[in-house]
Amino acid sequence: MKIMVPLAEGFEEIEAFAVVDILRRAGIKVDIVGVVGTVIKSARGVSVMTDKRLAEINPEEYDGIVLPGGYPGYVNLGKTQKILEIIKNFNDKGKLIAAICASPSILAKAGVLDDKVATIYPGMEKELPHPREGKVVVDKNVITSQGPGTAIEFALKIVEKTLGKEKALQLRRDLVV
Numbered sequence: 001m002k003i004m005v006p007l008a009e010g011f012e013e014i015e016a017f018a019v020v021d022i023l024r025r026a027g028i029k030v031d032i033v034g035v036v037g038t039v040i041k042s043a044r045g046v047s048v049m050t051d052k053r054l055a056e057i058n059p060e061e062y063d064g065i066v067l068p069g070g071y072p073g074y075v076n077l078g079k080t081q082k083i084l085e086i087i088k089n090f091n092d093k094g095k096l097i098a099a100i101c102a103s104p105s106i107l108a109k110a111g112v113l114d115d116k117v118a119t120i121y122p123g124m125e126k127e128l129p130h131p132r133e134g135k136v137v138v139d140k141n142v143i144t145s146q147g148p149g150t151a152i153e154f155a156l157k158i159v160e161k162t163l164g165k166e167k168a169l170q171l172r173r174d175l176v177v
Contacts, residue, residue, distance in 0.1 A: 001028045001162055003064040003096065004057065004086075007050060008035040008077045012070030013042045014148040015100045019066050022155035026163055026171055033057055035080050043070040059086045062095070066158065069101020069121065069147065078106040087112055091141065096162060098143040100154050104128060107142065118144040152177055 005020055016032075023030045034040045034050035041047050065086060067077055077083050087110040090097050099107050104120040105127040107113050116139040117132040125131035135150040136143065136157045143161060145154035156177065160168035171177075 001064075002031070002062050003028055003066060003158075003162075004031050004033045004059075004062045005066045005068065006033045006035055006054060006077060006080075006083055007040040007048065007068065008073050008080065009041055010043045010070050010076060011040065011068045011073035012101055012148055013044060013046055015068035015070065015151045015154075016042075016048075018151035019068065019098075019100075019155045019158070022152065022171060022175070023066075023158060025174070026159045026167055028159070028162065031057070031062075035076065035083070043073060054080070054082055059089065062090075064096025064098065064158075064162070065090055066096075067099040067103035067106055069099075069103045071102065074102040074106060077103065078109055084110045094141050096141055096143070096158070098145075098154070098158050100145040100151060101147045102127075104144040107144070112142060116140060116142050118142060119146055120144065121147050 032050045035054050038050050091112045101121045104118045117130045119134050119137040136145045136153050156168050
């Protein structure tokens with residue numbers, strides 16, 4: 001199991017790092033992928049060194065993608081044509097696609113949510129074709145969540161979907177969630 005977490009300038013720190021941490025604790029290989037380089041600055045000015053640059057990766061090597069939110073991070077991700085292409089391709093193949101905070105709007109832009117329900121940061125529901133309330137919403141291969149405060153539940157749901165309920169429950173206990 002190998003998942004990419006693309007970061008663009010202005011990403012939300014909690015959403016990115018909680019997911020990367022929990023997925024790695026579960027034994028999932030995670031690559032933090034910089035959209036424009038190897039050092040990406042977060043929404044609150046934290047500079048992060050990525051594992052790879054988007055230009056260097058082969059999307060076929062990945063089983064899923066997780067999009068953190070944050071402003072203007074989600075806008076920058078949504079303007080990146082290669083990210084939109086990866087999302088569409090992964091959806092066609094039934095691969096995992098997960099997005100949190102405002103990033104479900106990117107999935108809508110890519111057409112992935114045309115026939116699926118999803119959640120998004122409160123107040124942005126108009127960005128989705130079929131919005132649903134809930135901290136974490138799963139529809140087929142797509143997992144969406146609302147924001148920084150839901151990041152741990154979101155990450156645990158990704159673990160459950162990819163590695164099973166037992167592994168997610170074990171992590172939940174280990175993390176004292």
